[in-house]
Amino acid sequence: MNAIDTGLTTVRTTCAYCGVGCGVLATPDKQGGAAIAGDPDHPANYGRLCSKGSALGETLALDERLLHPMMRDASGAMVRAGWNDALDHVADGFRHIVAEHGPGAVAFYLSGQLLTEDYYVANKLMKGFIGSANVDTNSRLCMASSVVGHKRAFGADTVPGCYEDLDQADLLVFVGSNAAWCHPVLYQRMLANKQARGARFVVIDPRRTDTVGDDDLFLGLKPGTDTALFSGLLAYLADNGALDRAYIAQHTSGFDEALARAKTIAGSVAATARATGLNEVDVATFFQMFRQTSRVVTLYSQGVNQSAQGTDKVNAIINCHLATGRIGKPGASPFSLTGQPNAMGGREVGGLANQLAAHMGFTPSDIDRVRRFWKAPHIATHEGLKAVAMFDAIDRGEIKALWVMGTNPAVSLPDADKVRSALGKLDLFVVSENVLSNDTVNAGAHVLLPALAWGEKSGTVTNSERRISRQRSFLRAPGEAKPDWWALSEVAKRLGFGAGFAYTSAAQIFREHAMLSDFENDGSRDFDIGGLMHVTDDAFDTMAPVQWPLRKGPTMQQARFFAKGRFFTRDQRGQFIAPEAPELRTQVTEERPLRLNTGRVRDQWHTMTRTGLSPRLGQHIPEPYVEIHPDDATRFAIADGGYAHLTTDYGACTLKVVINERQQPGMLFAPIHWNDETAGYARVGALVAPVVDPYSGQPENKATPVSIAAVAMSQRGFILSRKPLALPPGVVHARVAVTGGVGYLLADDAEIALWRDWLAPLLGDDVASFADAGRGAYRAVSFAGERIALCLFVGPADDALSWDAVKEAFAADALSDDQRRMLLSGRSADGAASAGPIVCACFGVGRNAINDAIAAGCATAGEIGAKLKAGTNCGSCIPELKRLIAAGEAEPDQQRKVAAS
The missing domain is CATH 2.40.40.20 (Barwin-like endoglucanases)
Incomplete structure (x- = not known):
């Protein structure tokens, strides 16, 4: 089940998207693709996949892949290069810059898309041997506040609970988490708990997201006031006899200071309501629900973390769980929903600039321990620059060499235009990627290194509940693509560090990673997978999902932490943190209201x-x-x-x-x-x-x-093409993958002459066209044999133009005479109605079909599912199904609101 496919063997692997870490069954089709299904035996998802995971098989084509190393030549053009030349150039550049400017002048920017083994080697090279801690990751953008909140409260970046708690909780509190869309497999698991056991949902968010649809209480608080809400909750718990005084006394410290601070922020229900913009009844109801329910899981995600007070928000939540002893117990814990598939694995190996490997930090003892284990005399001795500060240093010219792996910072970082500009200032800019073009690559990369993509990678990832799963290759590496750990090791060898990077497999790296976790660890460190440090290559290949810690010896996997104290602080007590009063760092103005x-x-x-x-x-x-x-x-x-x-x-x-x-x-x-x-x-x-x-x-x-x-937009329309196109400047557009090619949705304020002139050189000899200059309408279709090669439809902005029928014709290998005759009308030759915008991506069910089913008598999401299959896979479209049912025969303008809400 776990070897590279040579027939039609099914391979067990792990999904490439969010931190849920779903198991996937991939069955290659011998043509570069694969059939994808959920793994019914994987404890993260038990066979369920979301819409994105279900569509993984549609993302395996090589059309836009980077397949060979490329380097910028003297003219500034990117040209194909050999691996040796590219790696020599990278190593020489890093060597010269470090020699002239010191190790602080070089940096790596990594990704939660990397496997743990790639992450480990990158951190070992930069922090251990080059001697710079300027290694950060796009995980800084999604879960860094959780990391620091955990470390302040627990002494380590420890997730206390596990997914089983979601099944056993009686109250599930979603804070800044649209789990229905962003973690739909876990959300469906929680819905099953609600339906079977009566668990209640509280949703806390400034937006009414799709997670709100199944709530028992919605708290639409003012942005940035989460700390006030949970400070008010802590004060309420103290004033209403809901504290676990024994737990506080035996296992924690700092409670009195934290409570005093909480009371200054929001010391009553009324004060909490004023601070958060909520009404007092809703605040009191939430507080009572929390007080009266012993099994509470508080789930928080980007709405908490992505904040200038994110760490304080995390600790305000944790304070309430520590104060009630609701931590590390079945159905009771604070729980961070992780964004990326291996953000947790990156945290384990020191992927953040303020960490060392194996959950160690930049303390003298930890630095010495890692130095001795790695045999790395030039190890970094202080924290490096975090992501935003790192790119500011690039902009100032202080960092002169950057290696980006598997991420797109020119899009994802804040103030992204400045980031893109900064990248153009680097003396050496290296990108390891599996796509030939993205905003970061196009920002001036000097060297492109072709990396393996999902489906070709082999190694491990760790999900949100500390469960390590194997990601296995089921497709052969295309072109000259290589693992990231291999490219890093080859550069390390060229820099003179070969003895520390003589890796030949991901299994070998994993064993070293496990050994380091065990090294001089007598239980004082949370991350320990010493029980796996002697895993053989065969055992690594077949390794089942395993939850850490898994210490060496006859120990069992540990699902939860801290029910009986024993934190990883110096005094082994959990720390209450007194947060600052919430205050947004930026203010609205008359100009920015x-x-x-x-x-x-x-x-x-x-x-x-x-x-x-x-x-x-x-x-x-x-x-x-x-x-x-x-x-x-x-x-x-x-x-x-x-x-x-x-x-x-x-x-x-x-x-x-x-x-x-x-x-x-x-x-x-x-x-x-x-x-x-x-x-x-x-x-x-x-x-x-x-x-x-x-x-x-x-x-x-x-x-x-x-x-x-x-x-103002005078025209709207669309283009369907067999290959990507460079559109005229100034056109607002969105590129959409369509069957057989690519589509563009357009809006502009131009004359139709713009489109005729732009399109003319692209058309072949077999063309059908229509123009109405008075109405501002122009349609043209170019044919190649019996199918459409290219088409453009533009018309007045107030004239709704559906592309459904034309897309269907575009996808066909051959068109009938009737289809060709009707094509310029934009209508189907057989008179079939448009499916409308897709609501259920898993089964391609459009809104019009759903509305028809509702009109025919379907009164529940379950009945629609039975008739159309919509909502029966990942369930993330169920809230929209419910809104359509409530709206009945929705008007077009209402439907637009439903689609994007």
């Missing part, structure tokens, strides 16, 4: 380099948008379905508008995924203020002051 909140949508991932390849995943929300409350839309004359220009002190975007009451007045929401590769004028990261938490260095992505103004 709103706040911008950024986040994810259901079917896309990060900067879309993988999900953007799937036709299925691009159909639910195909283009970038901004969500605005009706009151603000009226105030700023913004029209639903129109376009708006967003401006902050750092950048600007032009996005489609969705007016929605689920958005809080005074706030805008825009998704993070689109970039210059997939859209025009939609790099939302360029808008975000580079304000960070003082403890974790994590950026504030949820509250940047912003202005909004309507943008």
